[in-house]
Amino acid sequence: MKGLPNFIQYQNGELWLTENERDNLKISYRIRDIIYAEQSPYQHVMILDSYDFGRMLVLDGVVQTTSIDGFIYNEMISHVPLTFHPNPKRVLVIGGGDCGAAREIAKYENVEQIDLVEIDQLVVQVCKDHLQEVSGNLSDPRVRFVYSDGVAFVREAVDTYDVIIVDSSDPVGPAKQLFEFDFYRNLHRALKADGIMVCQSQSPIFHAEVMVETYKSIQRLFPTTLLYTAVVPTYPGGLWSYTLGSKIHEQPANIRSFDKQTRYVNRDILEQCFKVPQFVKELL
């Protein structure tokens, strides 16, 4: 590695990553070590060892997931749709290169196939090699890795999946199209007649417009549309939203029998996550 990567600064002999995605709020993480840093064809990819959050995946200077709190996001984007659907067999993950969602899905013995479509092969590789607290060094034979554009992939799929999980980064750069209506329409078509989709729909506090627009798009397509929230410490504002669209199932099917080994999710959390704070309710 030649010199210091972009996004990292020396301050008083210490290494710091400063996220300044939002111009008027900056979060700075003190870094113990730069484990990996390269430019992929799609984005700048780093694995950093931080003091407070352990190892972190950083794309284009923005923290995506960490050893300390990655389990929260990944458990919530996976177990909610998988307990909502009565019998999921084929699951598609769009994005999710950190492998954390696929790792959670692999806890369901009845699931037969997990397609993980990630545009950036380098992200999968570095997370498997250097971020095993999140990826679990996933090697389940049911997981099929497809390194291609998720938008194009779902355009070709019809009546194929029980559950689709859109585990995207923020709606800028490569992930922008994953927040557009055409994409959700193609997702709807890629699902079986009783299929369920989930996407992350950003912060109710800092990205309320994106959240509301995502919810409305999904609501145009799916008779049951539900927003749920979780707390993700490394995302701005802490409170994070997900939106679930279901073609026919109106209620979660398997919460009461939930028995997976998890650190954030439990039966209570699965039940209550759809009950959102008053200001979020009023936004929708």
Place this chain on the structure above:
Amino acid sequence: MKGLPNFIQYQNGELWLTENERDNLKISYRIRDIIYAEQSPYQHVMILDSYDFGRMLVLDGVVQTTSIDGFIYNEMISHVPLTFHPNPKRVLVIGGGDCGAAREIAKYENVEQIDLVEIDQLVVQVCKDHLQEVSGNLSDPRVRFVYSDGVAFVREAVDTYDVIIVDSSDPVGPAKQLFEFDFYRNLHRALKADGIMVCQSQSPIFHAEVMVETYKSIQRLFPTTLLYTAVVPTYPGGLWSYTLGSKIHEQPANIRSFDKQTRYVNRDILEQCFKVPQFVKELL
């Protein structure tokens, strides 16, 4: 005001407040204007106008509450105990100088007296003058302001209150004693025979030891001890904990009839807040 107050820096012609309470994580807020900055006998007190969070109360360089998210913390520390108790008449708030908790308590018509014991009169004054989004410029005649040490105050009170709310800052500086066992024992004595107390018990992620210790202290004194959580965006980690101790009531009494005008709390939130993530459950 002479010169720039401590805690504020100029960077590229912009004003920034950088919180570095935790040495390895820094949150920086871009500031539009310094509304107020003075040293009180107890601490450095500022009201800042920030770009992302509106006006903020900052004590010794640490953000305490903001126009944008102050309602979350204050609604959760107030409405949970007030709906848990079947008929609260006399309420004590220790700390709470931003007046936000007292403002929420004043929404209960049956409450006859609200004693607010804040050590630092300047905090109350600047919040009433410059932070009315939080304080509501509270002028309810049932509120009695007592400017003195909360620790000494509860030592003198016996069998007096239905509900006591400990709305403290972090367990450093003036608030340190508010996290000690002797203080909770005095609180217990200051409560009536069916009284209920609540305190903020810090972050389950960053201050897990403080949270667990607080919970255990309260559990030694109160037959019913319950931890609940909320999301406070300006506190590190986002996820925040509160601990409730109840002398006899085992279940919330008045959730289903909750009818106050609020922005975070609703009946669902009041019901579900006691159901905590798996890793928090395992800590206790």
